[in-house]
Amino acid sequence: MSDAISAPAAIHTKRPTSLATLTLGSIGVVYGDLGTSPLYALKESLAAASAGGALTQPMVLGVVSLVLWTLFVIVTLKYVLLIMRADNHGEGGILTLMALLQGVMRRRFTAISVLGMAGAAMFYGDAMITPAVSVLSAVEGLKLATPAFEPYIMPLSMAILIGLFVVQRWGTAAVAAWFGPVMLVWFCVIGIGGLMNLIGDLSILAALNPLLGIEFLLNHGYAGMVALGAVFLTVTGAEALYADMGHFGRKPIKLAWMSIIFPALVLCYLGQGAMLLSSPDKAENPFFHLFPEWALLPMVGLAMLATTIASQSVISGAFSLTRQAIQLGLLPRMEIRRTSETEKGQIYLPRANWLLLIAVLYLVFAFKSSSALAAAFGIAVTGTMVITSIMAFLVMRTCWKWPLLVSALVIAPFLAVDTIFLSANLLKVFEGGWIPLAMGTALMVIMITWQRGSKIVAQKSVRDETDLDDFIRSISTSSSAVRVRGVAVFLTANPNSTPTSLMHNLKHNKVLHEHNVILRVVTEDVPRVPNSGRASVEVVNDRFTRIVLRFGYMETPDVPAALRQCAAGGFAYNAMNSSFFLSRRVIRAGRPSDMPRWQSWLFVNMAKWADDASLYFQIPSGRAVEIGMQINV
Known part of the structure; x- marks a missing residue:
């Protein structure tokens, strides 16, 4: 373990040294979701505030005030200045927090695992909804050009999404080179569009006063809380700042937010508010009304590019999260393909990709509009943020050794804000908010089942194994086994026990390798x-x-490559004279079972669904020998 602490030293050399390059890259990858929120966030917030009635000046000022202060409190104060300090050797994200805490809180291992699994499950809900709502909101801009486009909005949106998921197999390296410049243009354009309308009515600057937002909430009761849930759509990509920290570093992400992203978003929201003060009839789609008619179609095209980038960001995040979950023993093994020879973070998981596409297409087909999907959007993100706040408090106490009072005073305001937003979004459970909750619950059940079942299998496997030292002493005095040339590599979870594959090979084949x-x-x-x-x-x-x-939880294990590094330790690996022996466990539901019948059935089917260990560990198929054994759970 001690050798592994300096892990980042092995990867820094592959990062660009230019701060400007890293900052531009973070604009394209990290801020896609946050950057496309102006397409729908203010529209949905004002629609909830007016509840179908007339839009008034206090409504516009109050909602814009809530939007601006939500961006400042949650993104700037919470994530940029506080949460991003809680890194695990430069990496961020909810499962990274879990791994960080598990290293110092062994007594509460189960509780930390459940929190991490809940946060990861909620992130998957976000990953399913983000591509659907982002692409739909952009394509809906075509209706403003001519109503004749309306029948084509859903088919076009689904075609874009299918194309996006199909190209994942080739990797994102070539496309990602354009992410930063395209999103930089996007932020410049939306900032300029907002500024042009802001100059026309500076009275919207009154929204910088947070009291107007509080007054709006106090005067509008239930409608105010529903509007607050919609306001949260402005920060739905905030978790990406933390999750993608390992790709770019804390400083470039902070620099991008403070110098470009935050000013552009503030100008865009103020501009939409200024326009609506004089033209409340444009509330149906205020974003595209920021621009003159001649710029409408180019803006729709740019918005499609931006939302595709936002979708790509969350898809890549889902791939990374899935790999972490597999490495941490929360999900079955899946095929992981590296799509870049130089960038470790660029991976492709075929099974996860197609499952995610099916979920996204279902959401588009079921909800049919970005407004309907917006109701389901906030719950997944607010749930993740609440869990992040709780885990950040534990990091302050256990890792940073902050006093209890200081930790509580720092995190309490953020946790209170997150809880208020979660409560506001829970009002939309019956309008579609149940979908991310149902998906999150299902994913949590899957993770808990796999973790529990794997533990039972490991315990039963070890119980049937003998001490390795005793086996070696006994075999050295026995001449019954035929000695053959070559190297046999036996994979095991316990190096002090005799691997089952070794015992079976000796028992049935009467063979022991040189x-x-x-x-x-x-x-x-x-x-x-x-x-x-x-x-x-x-x-x-x-x-x-x-x-x-030893591998880190962000790495894809390559056993043959790692064995080639063992020459200094006295073992010379030669692929041509080595065979890998693996125990292929056939999992069956036992009677009686160590788990409830439904959970046992689920684990058995997940075990069938898991990829072979040889594929996961990148062992050549021609050098792998699998020896079967049956285990009842």
Whole structure:
């Protein structure tokens, strides 16, 4: 573990050294969701505030005030200045927080795991809704050009989404090079559009007074709370600042927000508010009305590009989160493909990609408009933010060693704001908000089941194994086994026990290789492990060697590549004379079962669904030998 603490040193050399390059990259990848919120956030907030009635000046001023202060409090104060300090060797995200806390809170391991799983499940809900609502809101701008486009909005939106998910297999490197410049143009354009309308009516600057937002909430009761839930749409991408911190670093993300993103968003929202003060009839789609008629179609095209980028960002985030969940033992193994030889974060998970596409297309087909989808949007994000606040408090207490009173005073205001927004969004449960809750609950059940079932399987496997040292002593005096040339690598979870695959090979084939490696693969509580700490080699005798390979939870294990690094420890790996022996466990529901019948059935089917260990560990198929065994759970 101690060797793994310096993991970031192994990856810094691959990052661009230019602060400007990193800042531009963060604008394209990190801020896509936040940057496209002006397409629908203020429109939905004002629609909720007016409840179908006339739009008044106090409504516009109050809602715009809430929007601006929500951006400042949640994004600037909470995430940029506070939460981003809680990194695990440069990496961020809800599962990174979980790994960070599990390293110091062993007694509350289960509680921390449940919090992390809940946050991850909510993020998946966000990943399903973001592409649907973002692309729909952009394509709906075509209706302003001519109503004749209306029948084509859904088919065009679904075509864009299908195309986006289809190209994932080729990686995002070539497309991502354009993300930063396109989003930089987007922020400049929306800022200029807002400024042009702001100059026409400076009275909207009164919305900078937070008391107007509070007064609006006090005077509008239930409608005010519903509007507050819609206001939260302005910060739906805030979690990405934290989740993507490892790709760009804290400083470029902060610089991008303070110098470009925040000013552009403030100008855009103020501009929409100024326009609506003089033309409340444009409330149906205030964003596109910021621009003159001749610029409408170009803006729709730019908005489609921006929303596609926003969708790509959350898809990439879902891939990264899935890999972390697999490494941390929360999900079954899935095929993980590297789409870049130089960038570790660029990966593609075919199964996760197609499942996500099915969920997104279902949402578009079921809701049919961005306004209908907006009701389901906020709950997933607010739920994640509440969990992040709770876990950040625990980090302050256990990792930073802050006094209880100081930690509580710092986090309480943010937790209160998050809870208020969550309460406001829960009012929309029956209008579609139940979807992310249902999806999140289902994903949590899946994670808990897989974690529990895997623990039971591991316990039963170890129970049937014998001590390795005793086995080695006994085999050295036995001549019944045929000695064959070559190296046999036996994967096991416990390097002190004799692997089941070794026992079965000896029992049924009566064969023992010239050299035998007992190999354990460990996932550390750090994002990446440097090459210097990758492997530990223990030569037991001239026939047996113990090797432990360590990978970070942000890495895709490559066992053959790691074994090639073991020469300094006394083990020379040669792919041509090595065979990998793996235990292929056939999981069946036992009677009686160690889990409830429904959970046992679910785990058995998830085990069937999991990819082979040889594929996951990148072991060549021609060098892998799988020996079956049956385990009842």
